[in-house]
Amino acid sequence: MKKILLLVILVIQNISAQIISKDNAFATNGIYNSGINVYFSWTMVQDSAGRIYSSYTDPNGTDSVLFRLTTNGTLDPSFGNGGTVHLPHHTYQNQLKIQSDGKLIIFGYSNTAGIIYRILPNGQLDPTFGTGGISTIPPTGSDINVRSYGLILQQNGKIIIHGMIDGPNGTGWHQVSRLNTNGSIDSTFGNSGSFRTAGNPVNGTFVFTDNQSNIITLSNINSANNANGIMKKFNSEGQPITSFGDNGTLQMTFNLGYAGGAMMDSNNRIVYSNQDHEIFRINPDGTLDNTFNYNLDTYSGLNGGAWIQSIVEKNGYYYIGGNGEGDFSSTYFISKLNQNGSINSSFGYYSEAAALSSIEEMVINDNNIIVNGSGYIVKYLLNNSTLSATEAVKNNPEIAFENPAKQNLVYRSKEKVNRIEIYSLDGKILKTMQKDDSDISELPKGIYVAKITFENGKISTKKLIRN
Structure with a gap:
C-alpha cells in the first residue's frame, strides 16, 4: 500500500495546476464593491505602481465619479478627495487609459458632447490640456452593447477616440477622431480631424492599432446587402491604405456575429468573440485563421456556452472572461486559451455564481488577475507552482x-x-x-x-x- x-x-507532483482563489488581503475578502448598478460601472485600468482606477456614473444619472484604489483595494487618500474625483460633467461609460507619464485620459459621452479629460496623478485636472483639463467633441456614443466605443493612445502621444454618431436617414455611423497632445482636434488626421467607417454598425465596431501604427476598424454590418463583416485599414494619419482590399476596405467573406469582445494580438491578428459563443482569429489580410480552433464543446461545464466580453493576451496565451449562459446564466468565468485556441489544461476555467454577473474587463498580471464588472472589482491570486x-x-x-x-x-x-x-x-x-x-x-x-x-x-x- x-x-x-x-x-x-511522484506523479501528482508533475501536474501543472493554476488554481485561482480570491486575494483576501485585497479590499474585503478579495472584493471591492462600489455599490453601483451593473450598467454604470465597468471600466478599469492599472498603473505601473499597481494602483487601480475605475469610474462610474451614479444610478440617478447626475454624477460621474473617478476613483483610485491602492494595491490592497482601499480608496487611495492621496488621490483627489479621499480617493475619489467628481468629474465636472455627467458622462456615461467612461473609458480610461494611462499615458507613459502617469497622466490619466478619460473619455465619456453625454447627451450634448463627447468629453475628454486629462487627470494628473494627484487627481487634479491637467491645465495644459484643452480648457482647464477638458476637451469636447460633437456627441459620440456607443451601440446598445457598449462595443462601438473606445479610446486609444498613439505612440506619438496623440489620442484617438471613436464612437457612434447619427447618420443620414436615421442610420448610425462610426467615427474615429484624433486629438493633439494639448487636447485640440488634430486637423491633419483623416478628413479635418476624423474619418467614418461603414454605416449602421449596430452590432459593434472595434478599432485597433497594429505594430506598424496603422489603424484597423472591424465592423459587423446589420444589413441584408452586407451580411458579412467589413475591415478597413488606415495609416497612422487616418488615410486609407489603398493596397488593402478595395481602396482600404475589405468586404469579408464571413459574418462576425453579434459582438462580444475583440483584441489585436502581438502578431497583428484580431481575436474576436460573439454572442453565439464563438471565438475566432482573423489574419491581418482579413481571412479566418484556420490554425485557431476554439471548441465550445470543451466548455462542458458551462452548459450552453459563454459570452466572452474580455480578451487579454499575456505571455503567448489568451485570457478570456465573461458570463455563462444556459444553466450557468448567473455566473461569470475566467479561462485561458493556448495559441491554437484550445483551453489550457493546466488552467481550465474558473466560474463563480456571485453578484458580479459578468466580467467586462481584466488585468492579467504574473501572479494575479483583477476583473471588473457589475460595480465590483475582484482580485484573484494565481498559484503558478505545481499541485x-x-x-x-x-x-x-x-x-x-x-x-x-x-x-x-x-x-x-x-x-x-x-x-x-x-x-x-x-x-x-x-x-x-x-x-x-x-x-x-x-x-x-x-x-x-x-x-x-x-x-x-x-x-x-x-x-x-x-x-
Whole structure:
C-alpha cells in the first residue's frame, strides 16, 4: 500500500495546476464593491505602481465619479478627495487609459458632447490640456452593447477616440477622431480631424492599432446587402491604405456575429468573440485563421456556452472572461486559451455564481488577475507552482468522496458544490459534473485528481481512485 501511494505522489507532483482563489488581503475578502448598478460601472485600468482606477456614473444619472484604489483595494487618500474625483460633467461609460507619464485620459459621452479629460496623478485636472483639463467633441456614443466605443493612445502621444454618431436617414455611423497632445482636434488626421467607417454598425465596431501604427476598424454590418463583416485599414494619419482590399476596405467573406469582445494580438491578428459563443482569429489580410480552433464543446461545464466580453493576451496565451449562459446564466468565468485556441489544461476555467454577473474587463498580471464588472472589482491570486502532493491527497473535511469510486461519484459535502472537475495525472481535464451520484463509468480504472469548486468560491483538490 505504501509503495502505491508513493507512486501516486511522484506523479501528482508533475501536474501543472493554476488554481485561482480570491486575494483576501485585497479590499474585503478579495472584493471591492462600489455599490453601483451593473450598467454604470465597468471600466478599469492599472498603473505601473499597481494602483487601480475605475469610474462610474451614479444610478440617478447626475454624477460621474473617478476613483483610485491602492494595491490592497482601499480608496487611495492621496488621490483627489479621499480617493475619489467628481468629474465636472455627467458622462456615461467612461473609458480610461494611462499615458507613459502617469497622466490619466478619460473619455465619456453625454447627451450634448463627447468629453475628454486629462487627470494628473494627484487627481487634479491637467491645465495644459484643452480648457482647464477638458476637451469636447460633437456627441459620440456607443451601440446598445457598449462595443462601438473606445479610446486609444498613439505612440506619438496623440489620442484617438471613436464612437457612434447619427447618420443620414436615421442610420448610425462610426467615427474615429484624433486629438493633439494639448487636447485640440488634430486637423491633419483623416478628413479635418476624423474619418467614418461603414454605416449602421449596430452590432459593434472595434478599432485597433497594429505594430506598424496603422489603424484597423472591424465592423459587423446589420444589413441584408452586407451580411458579412467589413475591415478597413488606415495609416497612422487616418488615410486609407489603398493596397488593402478595395481602396482600404475589405468586404469579408464571413459574418462576425453579434459582438462580444475583440483584441489585436502581438502578431497583428484580431481575436474576436460573439454572442453565439464563438471565438475566432482573423489574419491581418482579413481571412479566418484556420490554425485557431476554439471548441465550445470543451466548455462542458458551462452548459450552453459563454459570452466572452474580455480578451487579454499575456505571455503567448489568451485570457478570456465573461458570463455563462444556459444553466450557468448567473455566473461569470475566467479561462485561458493556448495559441491554437484550445483551453489550457493546466488552467481550465474558473466560474463563480456571485453578484458580479459578468466580467467586462481584466488585468492579467504574473501572479494575479483583477476583473471588473457589475460595480465590483475582484482580485484573484494565481498559484503558478505545481499541485503539491499534500494538496492532492489531503483529507478535506468539507467534502468526502466514496473512494474508490465505481460507476458513480458519490459525495457528502458541508458546503454546496458548484462543480467537480476530474483531471488525469498529466493535468488534462476529463470530465465536469455538477451533481452528486454522477456517472463516471466512462473513466478507465485508475487514479485521478478531483478539483471541487464550492459556491462560496472555495476550491479543494482530492485524489480520486476509480475502481
